[in-house]
Amino acid sequence: MNTNLTQLLAAAQKPERRIIGLMSGTSLDGLDVALCRFSGHGAATQVTVEQFATVPYSEQIRHEIRQVFARPQVGLQHLTLLHAWLGTLHADIVLQCLTQWQITPAEVDAIASHGQTVFHAPQHQHGLAGWPNATLQLGDADHIAVRTGILTLSDFRQKHVAAGGQGAPLAVYGDYLVFSQSGEDRLLLNLGGIANFTYLAASLDATEVFSTDTGPGNTLLDAFVRELYPGRQYDENGALAAQGTVHSGLLAELLAHPFFAAAIPKTTGPELFNPAYVRAAQQRTGTEQLPAPDLLATLTAFSAAGVGQAVRQSFGSQRPFVVYASGGGMHNPTLMAALERELPQCQFSTTAALGIAPDAKEAVLFAILANETLVGEARPIGHGAQAVPAVTLGKISFPG
Ligand SMILES: Nc1ncnc2c1ncn2[C@@H]1O[C@H](COP(=O)(O)OP(=O)(O)OP(=O)(O)O)[C@@H](O)[C@H]1O
Numbered sequence: 011m012n013t014n015l016t017q018l019l020a021a022a023q024k025p026e027r028r029i030i031g032l033m034s035g036t037s038l039d040g041l042d043v044a045l046c047r048f049s050g051h052g053a054a055t056q057v058t059v060e061q062f063a064t065v066p067y068s069e070q071i072r073h074e075i076r077q078v079f080a081r082p083q084v085g086l087q088h089l090t091l092l093h094a095w096l097g098t099l100h101a102d103i104v105l106q107c108l109t110q111w112q113i114t115p116a117e118v119d120a121i122a123s124h125g126q127t128v129f130h131a132p133q134h135q136h137g138l139a140g141w142p143n144a145t146l147q148l149g150d151a152d153h154i155a156v157r158t159g160i161l162t163l164s165d166f167r168q169k170h171v172a173a174g175g176q177g178a179p180l181a182v183y184g185d186y187l188v189f190s191q192s193g194e195d196r197l198l199l200n201l202g203g204i205a206n207f208t209y210l211a212a213s214l215d216a217t218e219v220f221s222t223d224t225g226p227g228n229t230l231l232d233a234f235v236r237e238l239y240p241g242r243q244y245d246e247n248g249a250l251a252a253q254g255t256v257h258s259g260l261l262a263e264l265l266a267h268p269f270f271a272a273a274i275p276k277t278t279g280p281e282l283f284n285p286a287y288v289r290a291a292q293q294r295t296g297t298e299q300l301p302a303p304d305l306l307a308t309l310t311a312f313s314a315a316g317v318g319q320a321v322r323q324s325f326g327s328q329r330p331f332v333v334y335a336s337g338g339g340m341h342n343p344t345l346m347a348a349l350e351r352e353l354p355q356c357q358f359s360t361t362a363a364l365g366i367a368p369d370a371k372e373a374v375l376f377a378i379l380a381n382e383t384l385v386g387e388a389r390p391i392g393h394g395a396q397a398v399p400a401v402t403l404g405k406i407s408f409p410g
């Protein structure tokens with residue numbers, strides 16, 4: 011047998027394994043690296059985050075990604091080069107983290123690499139008749155496997171699409187396994203560039219579980235902060251938006267897009283929610299001259315309102331949940347206060363209360379998906395239109 015397969019079997023049969031989860035999200039702030047230790051699989055999954063780091067992207071890295079990020083037309087050469095370049099970059103970041111953590115590659119069983127989403131194209135968003143759901147993540151995993159010497163699983167979204175999904179959100183698979191708790195109706199709310207939540211039923215009934223994007227999280231805020239306050243990357247602690255006043259007319263216009271009324275689950279990205287989307291709404295409402303803090307206050311309210319709308323659409327306005335937040339937006343108190351106003355029936359916490367650092371959660375998620383692909387099995391989650399494909403996810407790249 012090929013020694014790669016022998017090693018794969020050995021990794022799958024170990025009682026415990028170490029998997030590094032890698033996530034580079036839509037905010038382009040950096041690569042999240044989570045070194046996780048697993049035992050078990052499925053509902054018996056036990057995961058401990060041994061180490062976590064966000065390795066920030068330099069301005070040059072951000073610049074190179076932005077040449078293609080969420081753009082319908084790009085240079086094909088640049089796209090091709092990025093695929094290899096990001097694979098190498100991510101491998102080097104892993105090696106750098108391992109050195110810092112004093113762990114050798116041989117002590118790691120697998121890497122689970124999400125890659126960099128550069129274009130997300132669910133059918134409802136591209137609207138092209140006869141064309142499928144599609145999504146594209148860059149950072150080729152053969153480069154990661156060869157450079158680190160570690161078995162690498164990657165490209166988790168393609169099989170979701172192949173099996174009938176939109177390629178996102180994938181959080182549902184990991185959230186269900188790790189965060190379900192009998193007796194507590196939970197929402198796992200991730201406030202990344204795009205916001206999404208997973209519903210976990212108090213009954214532990216897998217058929218009730220689903221996950222959906224809700225609209226922008228930080229992506230529009232970040233884009234306008236960069237534009238209006240050169241040198242800044244985001245609205246630190248929500249301080250700028252806190253000085254402004256929400257413009258209700260613009261907010262209503264921003265919320266008028268059919269995405270917000272579309273059936274759940276749904277997915278979106280900066281291909282739709284980008285500065286041009288906001289400018290068009292400003293033109294329609296005659297708010298082009300809105301002072302910067304008011305615009306940021308309105309965009310903060312917009313992100314919160316998207317979450318509120320999706321929760322009400324799913325459950326009405328009365329049902330109390332414990333909301334466990336994660337993602338960079340949870341560090342924005344203005345956004346969190348707006349969310350609490352949107353969901354007054356809910357109690358707010360973070361995934362830290364569940365043993366997973368909120369900034370690490372998405373990277374851990376991909377490690378969980380890899381663990382399932384190595385040792386778990388496909389299982390049905392959700393029902394009817396909310397069912398997610400019953401598949402295990404990710405492609406396998408061997409180091410040799
Ligand atoms: N102290 C803070 N105050 C306000 N916002 C913050 C703070 N810290 C982080 N953020 C926000 O969080 C963002 C990064 O979030 P995160 O890393 O969860 O995004 P991501 O993983 O790229 O997104 P996605 O989940 O959509 O892929 C920053 O760009 C910023 O908008």
Ligand SMILES: CC(=O)N[C@H]1[C@@H]2OC[C@@H](O2)[C@@H](O)[C@@H]1O[C@H](C)C(=O)O
Pocket residue numbers: 035036127130145177178179180181182202203204205206223277278279372375
């Ligand atoms: C296509 C893509 O990369 N989508 C991301 C993005 O970031 C948040 C939201 O949009 C979510 O749908 C998804 O990531 C998480 C990890 C998910 O799939 O659950």
